[in-house]
Amino acid sequence: MAGNEFSVKLLIWRQSGPAQPGELASYTMDNVLPEMSLLEMLDLLNEKLTAEGIDPVAFDSDCREGICGTCGLVINGIAHGPHSGAATCEVRMRSFSDGETIVIEPFRAASFPVIKDLVVDRAAFDRIMQAGGYVSINTGSAPEANSIPVPRPHAESAMDAAACIGCAACVAACPNASASLFTSAKISQYAQLPQGRAEAKRRVVRMVDAMDEEGFGNCSNHGECEAVCPKEISIFNIGRMRREYLKAVL
Ligand code: SF4
Ligand code: FES
Structure with a gap:
């Protein structure tokens, strides 16, 4: 040896x-x-x-x-x-x-x-994404970079949320098996950019409904999700998801 x-x-x-x-x-x-x-x-x-x-x-x-x-x-x-x-x-x-x-x-x-063994079926995440994790409006060809001004804090925060790699550690660590950190990251990456605002209400309702239909638990603010997230996605995104959801349904 x-x-x-x-x-x-x-x-x-x-x-x-x-x-x-x-x-x-x-x-x-x-x-x-x-x-x-x-x-x-x-x-x-x-x-x-x-x-x-x-x-x-x-x-x-x-x-x-x-x-x-x-x-x-x-x-x-x-x-x-x-x-x-x-x-x-x-x-x-x-x-x-x-x-x-x-x-x-x-x-x-x-x-x-x-x-089998260590392999789990994470297709539930795919179905949450299919429910609204996209921009469907026709944006035409790539616009000139400065034609749509985006405040820097919004751009930074959206990019931080977009770092989520969909690994599902947040669910595995949560005592409620909540998918709130994942779903809120995917909602936040669009909600803070002008390109994502056009469909923001429909998106948040569809994605939160899909999350619930998949049987994930509710968030009770344990914070374990944030602690294990390999991309250090902030639980502030969960607060944003809740605000977006309330704005959409009220
Ligand atoms: S642990 Fe982090 S990177 Fe992985 S799915 Fe959850 S929010 Fe995304
Ligand atoms: S193998 Fe791709 S994130 Fe680990």
Whole structure:
């Protein structure tokens, strides 16, 4: 074993299908390097399991750069693991010590059924987006950049909200499994820009209704969503969503 290699014990949620019971399975991983990402360590585990004729652990990932939002896991009880402002794919093995036990589970919420092992079905988010997460008016060709003045604070705040990658950690961390942070970020990214105001009332009603129809819980201001969000989306967006909703329905 090279000088900086170490071993970890893994307790990983294994579940063969949506209707099957699941359980934590125990594995030992040797030859772990500090600079490895947690997902690379899972890749190595899967190579080992495959060589032993064991079904590899199913998990999602795509960009592995904190951009796409596909990789969410609960690591030692925390959505996206030990670092604030980082997605699961950005967690490095240097965050753990030799001999440590790492518990890895899927994002759990009634609206996100487990498909297999660590993979959950997050299509409920897609349906919320389909309900109103777009601008449908014909905007023609790209306008000259300064033809529609946007106050800088509005532009900055809209861009901050648009940083949401739809990872669903906010739902997994919320004791009510509320999707309010996600939905409010998507509403806020349009609500603060002139291009989004034309459909603002219809959008907020449709998206909030879709969120409720998907069975997500209500927000009770715990703030866990903001604490685990890899893009540090502010819960002030939830306040904006509520104001927009009230303005639309009253
Ligand atoms: S608000 Fe944050 S935690 Fe929730 S889906 Fe968006 S990026 Fe993920
Ligand atoms: S794999 Fe894309 S955000 Fe983690």
